[in-house]
Each structure stands twice: as structure tokens, then as C-alpha cells.
Amino acid sequence: MNFLRVPFVLLLTGVLGLAGCSVHQPTSLYQLDSGDPGQPKQSAGVAVLLGPVSVADYLQRETLLQRQADGSLTASTDGRWAGSLSADIDQLLLRQLAWKLDSQRVVMAPAAANFTPDVQVVLSITRLDSGENQPAVLDAQWRLLDRRGTVRDSKLIHLEEPHAGTSAAQVKAQGVLLQRLAEQLSAAVKPVASQPLVAEEPKKAAQPAKTRTDQDKPKIPMASPIRTDLEVFRF
Numbered sequence: 001m002n003f004l005r006v007p008f009v010l011l012l013t014g015v016l017g018l019a020g021c022s023v024h025q026p027t028s029l030y031q032l033d034s035g036d037p038g039q040p041k042q043s044a045g046v047a048v049l050l051g052p053v054s055v056a057d058y059l060q061r062e063t064l065l066q067r068q069a070d071g072s073l074t075a076s077t078d079g080r081w082a083g084s085l086s087a088d089i090d091q092l093l094l095r096q097l098a099w100k101l102d103s104q105r106v107v108m109a110p111a112a113a114n115f116t117p118d119v120q121v122v123l124s125i126t127r128l129d130s131g132e133n134q135p136a137v138l139d140a141q142w143r144l145l146d147r148r149g150t151v152r153d154s155k156l157i158h159l160e161e162p163h164a165g166t167s168a169a170q171v172k173a174q175g176v177l178l179q180r181l182a183e184q185l186s187a188a189v190k191p192v193a194s195q196p197l198v199a200e201e202p203k204k205a206a207q208p209a210k211t212r213t214d215q216d217k218p219k220i221p222m223a224s225p226i227r228t229d230l231e232v233f234r235f
Helices: 002-023 085-101 167-194
Strands: 028-030 048-055 063-067 075-079 106-108 119-131 134-145 151-161 223-229 231-234
Touching: 028 167, 048 085, 063 167, 075 167, 085 106, 085 167, 106 134, 119 167, 151 167, 151 231
Parallel strands: 028 075, 048 106, 048 119
Antiparallel strands: 063 075, 063 119, 119 134, 134 151
């Protein structure tokens, strides 16, 4: 009996070992490519508040998603994000904008109470994905607000970027899309930051209420007699 149990134990050990290898198969971790942004030099450049930046709900996950030809999304089996994708997007856009505007005064929302931005960028990213045979696609909308909170510019963006098909190539292409978005944003921010504030219409001084006088009272015509056989008064 003991002799027969030994092969069974060895077989069971081998099966468990193979299962362990399949469960602990290494997974690649990815981060967005922020390019090579330089260090902004102007400490007194344009003041920009970046945010709120909202990202579509389906992107709020660690798994790297793959877009299929029919438009559906599947989870990648060999890759996931190394941390928060939303945080990666924020930092990429922040560094790119600061570099392209050459300003150290580009901050993420919420900002300190004493920070007064020349321009606030409100951004919504509704799509950022790709597939092995599908290009990387970015859909977004921005709104630019001046110092008084008045919307000065608004735009819908659709960008596409081809890639080689691998997960690494797809992530790189998505990073390139965000760099292109930052380039367009910086070009839109500059004229808004230099625009004068919208002048407020002067308020009209309140007119004092008039006091009713005897001259304002309606005048009743005086009766004048008409000489006929009868005394008739015309009013």
C-alpha cells in the first residue's frame, strides 16, 4: 500500500506545482509615457489651475483594457496599470502644460486658498483606450475659465494614434495622445490668459422717489356756464 501511495503523492505534487506556476505567472506593469518635458524656468509665468480632471468610470481600474473590432472591451491577460491611471494622467498633463507654458505656476486642483489662477482648465476624459488591432483613441472636452470664472473657451477633442500592437506599444500611444492634448491645451490657454477681464456694466444709481405735490395732482376743468333758456354746466 505504501508503495502505491508514493507515485500518487508525486503526481499530486506535480499538479499543484503546475497550478502554482499558472497562478503566479508574472504580469507586466505599465505607466503612461510622459515624453521628455523640460523644466519650466519662469517662476512668475501664467498661473494655471488644472482641474477638476474627470476620467471615465470604465478606466477606474488596474486592468489594462483591450478594445475589440466590435467596440467591446476585454481585460488584458498579461498587463495592468502600475498604480492609478487617473493620477498618471494628472501628472502627465501637469508637467506637459508647465513645460509648454514655461511656468512654475501650474498646479492641480484643489489649489491653496491664496492661489489666484489666470486660467482654470476643467477637463473631462471620456475615452482613452486601444486594442491589438485598434488604434489608441482619446475623447475629451475642456473648458477654460478666466479670473472671474467666466467660460472663455470650450472644445471637444477626438485624437487617434497608431501603434505596433503590443501592450507596451499601446500604452506608449496613449501617452502620446495625452501629450498632444496638452499641446492643444497650452495653445488655447495663452490667449485666454492675456485677455482683459470682461468689464461689468455700471450700475445705475437709484432714483429717489418723487414726492407727490399739488402740481402733480390731476387738474379738474372748471365749470363754465352756457347761457341758454336753462342753466347748463359743462364739465
